[in-house]
Amino acid sequence: MLAKQIDDRDVEFNDSGYMLDFDEWDDEIANALATADDLQLTECHWAVINYIREFFGEYEITPSQVAVVKAVGDRMIDHDCTAQNMGQLFPLDGYNQACRLAGLPESF
Secondary structure (H helix, E strand, C coil): CEEEEECCEEEEECCCCCECCHHHCCHHHHHHHHHHCCCCCCHHHHHHHHHHHHHHHHHCCCCCHHHHHHHCHHHHHCCCCCHHHHHHHCCCCCHHHHHHHCCCCCCC
16 A cells, blocks of 8 residues: 555555545546656546546446447547547556546456
8 A cells, every 4th residue: 555645635545556545536636646647637538537437436337448438429529539549548558547547446
């Protein structure tokens, strides 16, 4: 277990960098994690992150990448984001990086 200071509070992560408490997540944490990954979050990133969080919060499972693209497709297409370029959107580990930035636990 690892604690990081983010926005004047201690946030706990596992050894792989996934948050331990889904409910502790907020935009500041996502931005701090993205900055550490050398990633600037755009509207397309936020559309993906927010949908993943909403879906996981309701069903306690992670939506498939295809389901994310279908669900947020209109918002993503406006920014030239598709399933094919999800890897470019989240360059460190594709969809896994998106889930980590969204505060999902590693056990998904």
